[in-house]
Amino acid sequence: MPTSRYSERTLLLLLAAVQFTHILDFMVIMPLGEQLMRELAIGPGSSVISSRLTPSAPA
Secondary structure, three states, X not given: OHHHHHHXXXXXXXXXXXXXXXXXXXXXXXXXXXXXXXXXOOOHHHHHHHHHHOOOOOO
């Protein structure tokens, strides 16, 4: 059983790291919304779509 406990802990840490990265990305990108919309010449409707397309964690 130690192997399964080790893999559970590893999975938990991995999920926590992904969640942290996602929240950090949101906190960095969200205040830049107006500036990005202006620079990329996109409207409010397309900014929602583009925010869904941006990766939240590097691959």
